[in-house]
Amino acid sequence: MQTLTRRLFAPLVFALSLTGAPALAEMTKSLNINGATGLIDMPSGDAQDDATFSFSTSVVGPITRATISFQITPRLSGSFRFQTWRDWNTLFPADSSKFDDRSFDLRYQVLTESRYVPALTIGLQDFTGQGYFSSEYVAATKTFGDRVKVTAGLGWGRLGSHGSIGQLFGDRPPVATEDRGKPNVDQWFRGEAAPFAGIEYKVNDRWTFKGEYSSDAYLLEDDERGIIDRDSPFNFGFEYQKGPNVRYGLYSLHGTEVGLVFHLILDPKNRATGGVMGAAPVSVKVRPSRSADPDAYDGGWVTQPDAGPLLRANLAKRLAVDGIIIENLAYKAGTVQIRIRNNRVDAGSQAIGRTARALSHVMPASVEVFEIVPVVNGIGASKVTIRRSDLEDLEYAADNATLLRDRVTITDAGPVPSYAVGDEDLYPKFRWSLKPAFRISEPLKGDVGLRLSAAYDIRPGLVLSGSIYKRLFGNVDRTGAPSTSVLQPVRSDSSRYSKFGDPALETLTLAWYARPAENVYSRVTLGYLERMHAGVSGEVLWKPVDSRLALGVELNYSKQRDSDGGLGFGEYDYDVVTGHVSAYYEFGNGFVGELDVGKYLAGDVGATVSLDRVFVNGWRVGAFATVTDVTSTEFGRGGFDKGVRFSIPMNWALGQQSKSAFGTTLRPATGDGGARLEVDGRLYDSIREYHTDALDPEWGRVWR
């Protein structure tokens, strides 16, 4: 086998070795074919490095698995998996040829490895699904030297189906149909328990050999469905690490099957480019000392009629380099307030730093106070006040970021000063774009299309915008079959919307954003809000600049749109008033929690809990769950609405200055319960970037 594998991989290795792989100092905490930290099919006691985000896809005979995993904290990790069984009708010709299932895992590392203690992890696999992949385990892993890792564990459920040592905690009851989709608490660690074990041997920095004894009998696939012939509990094979982000595996499984796996391993905390790319900033311009040039400090320039347009033009030229646009400029002899729109720099603090540097070059010497107000959707998000002399003094000081932060104040943006100089070129303004767009509905399912977007900025905070989407290709369900949901099909008719609405008018809205009072922000959006619903949506948010807590209220009236993507409402004749009271809380380290309580689109009442981990560079990974008064039977497959979402900034991947991102929301099943309107420009996420909980962790970039 070893020679065979080598032969198979030899040409590949040659091709890959040209690009080179960095040396791996310690043994990799590798992933298994299920995308969980582990051996080949079995889990291990290891955990990935904090925040590791991985995408794994594996093919073993007729089974394909695609898994997204995230190391939520250093000890806790979770996975979302999409699994397809082909040849499902081998023994039951009446069934469809394919069967698929979605599952969630959670793992917690109880003990981290030390000299005498192994790493110990407790895991739940498919703990809230239909139960096809359900199992629980305890696994211990110990490293010996720098090449060998040994794992031993005990599994229940699927992982207790071969070589059982008996029932330790009693019978494993089946999951009742109505409980499918809910956490299968009654099953956990119940039923037959069976041991599993394995070894990893690091041949060199690129190659790893793995062998395991599996405790999964594949009863479903072998005995019930006859799609896999499981002859042996022994699996073995090789893995090849290509650079820090890619790992391949080739295995012999069950004595009869060949398995292939591909892992893409990403580290949201570190850019692929190794640091913040982009050109150096201009140096701060230091004013002559007051004694050397007292005339320079004369404030008489304020009265010159052409001072405003001139300063504005000079600043605009300097800021354009970083894609920063000036909304307003207001000045007195000693103070300037500049309101900026940051279109490109991913870190708010860097945009602020670059603006301050530009001001140091352009503003007359009498101006000592720089007030920088980042504007999002026409709303001032906060006001960062920097003293010009601090900027001059600290540019080359050791630990200049901390020193500057101590002297800077970040407060509510306040109203636009009455004497501000606006820009006739900014409003009204027409913008448009035509871009390729991806619509991913679930792992391995999505559409590639084109999106034509246009916006007309009428005045600050008032924008008319719309978008049209045309699918080009993809594998999203487009049968057009009507929903069988007992609820109003507010979401479950997506097959119809995909089939009949191509191309479709996605949105056509008039949105008004404002800051009506200190710490209060508001939004009203009117029109075709999203693909399936149109109406009016209003939101008010209270969020002091330095507060961890934010509170919001949203009220909507909407009608369900026709599935043809046009302007009509005749097809469904459904309208509903929905609304939520929301609390947002910043837990620290980038964890943001949200609780929404209210009425959802199908008229159901309940609450949504969500938790996101937000990284400074714009990465976001989160999960949410909604429980409403809809019963699990009414909801259909999945029991209740839940899912995971992620967003990967282009800047992180490519290193260029950009604020665009790639991301999606994945649900095990889409039902009509717990559905909310998808409105653009919700307030909390727009505002948060420029409040202290987001600015402070990345404050070092003010000097970047």
Place this chain on the structure above:
Amino acid sequence: MGKGLAVSVPVKLASCLIALAVLVACGNDKGEPSPMGTIVGGAAKATLAKVRGKRGPAAVAAAPTTRADLEKFGIPILRAVIKSRGADALVTISDSKGDFVTWATTDGTTFTLRNGVMSQTRGLGPDLMSAAVPSVADLSRVGGTHRRSYFFLAEDDRSVRRDYDCTVAVVGRETIEIFARSHSALHVKEECTRPEGKITNDFWLEGATVRKSRQWTSPGTGYIEFEKVID
């Protein structure tokens, strides 16, 4: 929204559709292209060389340039070599504030040195954001000890600090050649340690001038070698 809109949008749209065949975004609603290199100081406009990233083509060898060519610019020139990314650049002054001089490449990378001792870099990716560095007098004091502090942007863009205790040792007087000119310089080694590791900086001092040096920058960049070519 000018008069030309009615005409230009369909025309632009049509050309975009063609461009989109190869998946390129179109429109007027996107950030302007990154104007790398347009913001360096005036003196640097004399095109010399660019620092190239590790993914870029091989380093531009400074070799074909002669001292006579460089002297024609009539401005101070520093050579910076970053072995870890195969970069070799001639840089000019973009800013000067007291003891601190910032040197810039034409593609927007800067090195700030305090009398020849590096305190900041920008545009390298893994940059040195700021530092507390010794003076040339500290480096000339044989057997002298001092502290060094480095500040970087680490994981998730958080600022991190590294403190080192350093000692200075004399290696000896050496003759070094920089662009066909020999200099007699005192080679000193600055050894800096902290519990987690050690770095060594080398300086070749010609009186109070740092003629040549090899200085540690950041975990991702490693060492940078500087040669003061034209004073």
